[in-house]
Amino acid sequence: MELKGAVINFLGDSITEGVGASVLENRYTDVLAREFGLKAANNYGISGSRIARQINVTSERHDRDFCMRMEEMDPAADAVVVFGGTNDYGHGEAPLGVPTDRNPSTYWGGCHYLMNGLLTRYPGKPVVILTPLHRDDEDNPLGDGSKPRSAAPLSVYREILMKVAEYYGLPVLDLYATSGIQPANPTCRERLLPDGLHPSDEGHALLARRIGNFLKML
DSSP states (O other): OOOTTOEEEEEESHHHHTTTSSSGGGSHHHHHHHHHTOSEEEEEEOTTOOSSOOSSOOSSGGGSOHHHHGGGSOTTOSEEEEEOOHHHHHHOOSOOOOTTOOSTTSHHHHHHHHHHHHHHHSTTSOEEEEOOOOOTTTTOTTTTTTOSSOOOOHHHHHHHHHHHHHHHTOOEEOHHHHSOOOTTSHHHHHHHOTTSSSOOHHHHHHHHHHHHHHHHTO
């Protein structure tokens, strides 16, 4: 994909919105736009948001899930990048569901609903799925401890994302496996993921390079 002059929609959560970066200009979307010459990096990140629909949807901004928001993105964009799943794991109320689900009220169903919808809205254009980064407490089936019921570790949410993307033929950048970010390593945590969840300026810059180089290969 030719990135110079391209318009890319970025749909995500707090990392995409820029939490962890010292200023918005240092979030990965903005760094990528500068380094790879994008015309625009449309940022549709909302902190705390999840892919799947919650059991109790409130008027709070973070309850506007990815499936709700995909239709609000620029329809003329040259590509779409989706970066989510960590909040579905961390504090999402939606059950995992089963692979045949197509309703966004489960995680399986939300992934299907989102990816099918993006294929419909952006036919023939790159729709790229990013898997979640490693994070603190990623093996706890109760997520960050606030989930109402036991579900699964983060690795399962990652696997579901990848399986649904494969079903729709969508390219996956597996950041869980290839980002080089692991907060269990003290040096890595200090420099790249200080709070165990959100990248630092250096972490955002690393993501920008990883994602930009992946897009160039499409």
